[in-house]
Amino acid sequence: MSSSVSIGNNNGVAVVTIDNPPVNALSFHVRELLMQALVSLRDEPSVAAIAITCAGRTFVAGADITEFGKPVRQPDLRALVAMLETIAKPTVAAIHGTALGGGLELALGCHFRVADTGAKLGLPEVKLGLLPGGGGTVRLPRLVGPLKALSMIVSGTPIVAAEALADGLVDAVFDGDLIAQAVSIAADMVAKGGPFTPVRDRNDRLDQANLPAFDKQAAALSKKARGLEAPIACAQSVRNALTLPFDEALAAERDLFVKLVAGDQSRAQRHLFFAERQAAKIAGKDVVRRKIARVGVIGAGTMGGGIAMAFANGGLPVTLLETTQEALQRGLTTIDKNYAVSAMRGSLSEDAKRQRLALFKGSTDYADLTDCDLIVEAVFEEMAVKKEVFGRLDAVAKPGAILATNTSYLDVNEIAASTSRPQDLLGMHFFSPANVMKLLEIVRADKTSPDVLATIADLARRIGKVPVVVGVCHGFVGNRMLAARGSELEPLLLEGATPRQVDQAFTDFGWPMGPFQMVDLAGLDIGWRNRKARGQTADIADTLCEQGHFGQKTGSGFYRYEDSSRTPLLNPEVEALIRDKAAGNGIAPRTIGTKEIIERTLYPMINEGAKILEEGIAARASDIDVVWVNGYGFPVGKGGPMFWASLEGVDKIIRRLDHWHQQTGKDVFRVAPLLRQMAETGSWDGAAG
Numbered sequence: 001m002s003s004s005v006s007i008g009n010n011n012g013v014a015v016v017t018i019d020n021p022p023v024n025a026l027s028f029h030v031r032e033l034l035m036q037a038l039v040s041l042r043d044e045p046s047v048a049a050i051a052i053t054c055a056g057r058t059f060v061a062g063a064d065i066t067e068f069g070k071p072v073r074q075p076d077l078r079a080l081v082a083m084l085e086t087i088a089k090p091t092v093a094a095i096h097g098t099a100l101g102g103g104l105e106l107a108l109g110c111h112f113r114v115a116d117t118g119a120k121l122g123l124p125e126v127k128l129g130l131l132p133g134g135g136g137t138v139r140l141p142r143l144v145g146p147l148k149a150l151s152m153i154v155s156g157t158p159i160v161a162a163e164a165l166a167d168g169l170v171d172a173v174f175d176g177d178l179i180a181q182a183v184s185i186a187a188d189m190v191a192k193g194g195p196f197t198p199v200r201d202r203n204d205r206l207d208q209a210n211l212p213a214f215d216k217q218a219a220a221l222s223k224k225a226r227g228l229e230a231p232i233a234c235a236q237s238v239r240n241a242l243t244l245p246f247d248e249a250l251a252a253e254r255d256l257f258v259k260l261v262a263g264d265q266s267r268a269q270r271h272l273f274f275a276e277r278q279a280a281k282i283a284g285k286d287v288v289r290r291k292i293a294r295v296g297v298i299g300a301g302t303m304g305g306g307i308a309m310a311f312a313n314g315g316l317p318v319t320l321l322e323t324t325q326e327a328l329q330r331g332l333t334t335i336d337k338n339y340a341v342s343a344m345r346g347s348l349s350e351d352a353k354r355q356r357l358a359l360f361k362g363s364t365d366y367a368d369l370t371d372c373d374l375i376v377e378a379v380f381e382e383m384a385v386k387k388e389v390f391g392r393l394d395a396v397a398k399p400g401a402i403l404a405t406n407t408s409y410l411d412v413n414e415i416a417a418s419t420s421r422p423q424d425l426l427g428m429h430f431f432s433p434a435n436v437m438k439l440l441e442i443v444r445a446d447k448t449s450p451d452v453l454a455t456i457a458d459l460a461r462r463i464g465k466v467p468v469v470v471g472v473c474h475g476f477v478g479n480r481m482l483a484a485r486g487s488e489l490e491p492l493l494l495e496g497a498t499p500r501q502v503d504q505a506f507t508d509f510g511w512p513m514g515p516f517q518m519v520d521l522a523g524l525d526i527g528w529r530n531r532k533a534r535g536q537t538a539d540i541a542d543t544l545c546e547q548g549h550f551g552q553k554t555g556s557g558f559y560r561y562e563d564s565s566r567t568p569l570l571n572p573e574v575e576a577l578i579r580d581k582a583a584g585n586g587i588a589p590r591t592i593g594t595k596e597i598i599e600r601t602l603y604p605m606i607n608e609g610a611k612i613l614e615e616g617i618a619a620r621a622s623d624i625d626v627v628w629v630n631g632y633g634f635p636v637g638k639g640g641p642m643f644w645a646s647l648e649g650v651d652k653i654i655r656r657l658d659h660w661h662q663q664t665g666k667d668v669f670r671v672a673p674l675l676r677q678m679a680e681t682g683s684w685d686g687a688a689g
């Protein structure tokens with residue numbers, strides 16, 4: 001038999017091993033061979049029991065995602081699991097690594113499941129815009145109960161082996177030789193004698209009395225779905241397990257799966273799955289990475305503190321540097337408080353909190369950075385200040401240390417040129433709060449060496465970030481496109497829209513918040529400072545700043561905030577200011593619809609994305625999508641701006657941009673040649689990068 005499925009025999013217990021690197025996905029050839037193997041073992045008198053296990057680093061991590069959207073080739077996963085359940089001999093799944101999606105569904109077809117202590121088990125299909133389509137929604141509740149199944153399936157978050165044991169998902173957890181343990185359990189079951197009940201027939205945890213509690217939890221989870229169909233379908237399907245006979249619930253799960261897998265949302269989320277992995281691949285696989293054992297962070301403010309926490313969360317020791325003892329103490333106290341809050345909320349154990357805090361070393365002396373392999377600067381956003389910092393670093397950092405700037409806008413080439421080692425310098429643009437936000441823009445300067453880029457991309461994944469390499473320009477990928485997105489916001493207000501209406505259009509689209517809420521949260525002063533530095537103005541926002549309205553931190557911005565609450569309230573003064581400014585500019589207010597708000601903000605942003613690709617600032621359109629979904633909350637169900645452009649229709653986008661360009665002459669509406677090419681060829685290829 002082919003090496004992707006092999007059979008061994010251990011005193012009457014057949015051991016079926018799946019070997020389909022890298023993650024043992026259930027591709028067609030694996031399903032076909034597995035089916036043949038199981039049928040032959042079912043009918044083979046000398047085999048008393050069957051154990052299913054995997055070679056390599058993990059148990060089956062799911063169906064093969066690359067097969068979705070193509071015609072299904074039989075046997076499909078459902079047929080495989082149904083076949084497993086016809087076997088009267090005891091069947092045992094031996095789980096190491098991750099049993100995810102179709103992998104866990106396969107294991108649910110077995111009578112017993114045993115796991116390695118380090119194993120994780122889950123049904124993450126929802127993250128791909130799907131629901132478990134191999135019977136997971138109807139079998140899992142039979143083992144762990146409907147409430148637990150609901151939370152696992154709607155969140156998609158895997159649980160660890162110990163939790164799986166406590167919940168009844170696995171029957172035993174072992175350290176050491178897992179296969180030997182699985183064989184031993186199978187042999188014990190043979191000795192004990194059957195019949196063995198398949199999971200489909202275990203109904204004791206499906207108590208109808210749980211329905212009200214279930215519906216309450218499902219309603220709470222659905223509220224958070226923000227327009228995504230998959231979480232709702234997941235909840236519905238688990239409910240079916242509780243209210244319908246097994247076969248009917250299974251058929252309903254299938255129908256929901258078929259609908260979701262063909263839909264735009266799942267296509268978008270699958271696109272993002274591969275886009276994130278693609279973005280993390282830096283050219284030059286064979287490049288030798290530098291060793292990063294200790295990190296230095298300069299600046300213990302909000303950004304520096306968050307960056308330091310991000311490294312500590314990834315298990316790296318951090319030296320945190322400030323100019324004064326007081327500033328350092330303030331920064332360390334904030335870090336302490338942040339971890340205390342996580343511990344209080346239960347997302348971090350007391351032990352883990354202590355371990356993380358033990359990784360911090362504070363200092364006010366640059367000489368203490370000499371043992372750092374990477375030093376990240378997070379000081380005030382001004383070129384002169386940055387240059388001074390790097391001048392000092394140049395003098396103390398050890399040879400080969402990587403130097404990084406966390407600038408959001410400044411020219412990284414200019415910063416690199418101010419050191420004697422530009423090949424070791426790059427940008428690491430974290431997003432606030434840096435310990436939470438997943439995006440890391442890695443800014444490649446002209447002289448950054450390939451091994452520095454590759455080292456930082458690997459490090460980013462090690463600390464749980466999603467890295468994207470970008471080139472040098474004002475604002476890199478994210479903030480440059482953010483400026484394009486914002487270019488029509490004030491004109492929209494002057495023409496008659498309100499901040500609330502614009503924000504509502506954004507949240508209806510699926511953004512977590514609208515642009516005016518966002519600017520109130522971040523502080524209007526940040527954009528004001530930026531505009532002043534570039535000689536730009538914004539009629540309304542500048543006036544608000546001149547009057548001291550910086551947003552949430554001052555209790556008023558585009559909205560009002562009462563008693564340090566974060567709830568945005570209508571601000572009649574701002575509405576009056578807008579009407580005043582409009583009158584001053586001779587603009588008569590008109591009714592502006594949601595569609596116009598979305599088009600005038602998102603189309604220029606896509607156009608800017610095309611320009612960014614032309615210039616080689618981003619290497620792929622999918623990299624831009626990864627930036628926007630992970631750094632700015634672009635709705636995952638729409639796949640990022642460049643993916644969404646295709647859904648929206650590139651022709652239509654161009655027509656509108658051309659029209660606005662003719663009307664206003666604004667550069668932001670000048671259609672990028674690559675956007676026109678995209679309309680003709682359906683591909684973003686041909687970008688400079």
Ligand code: 3H9
Pocket residue numbers: 022023025058061062063064065066077078098100101102103105124125128130131132133134136274277278
């Ligand atoms: C499902 O099961 C549906 C069923 O309910 C119903 C069916 C009818 N397929 O992430 P990594 C590739 S839906 C194809 O870098 P890690 C990945 O693209 C599925 N390919 O490694 C990458 O390729 P490359 C439910 C897959 O160690 C390589 O493997 N399951 C799949 O950081 C390494 O991946 C999931 O959603 C796949 N299923 O993380 C689990 N998975 O090297 C999805 C991975 O060419 N997978 N690849 O770039 C994961 O979460 C992570 O890959 C895992 C390993 C945690 C397993």
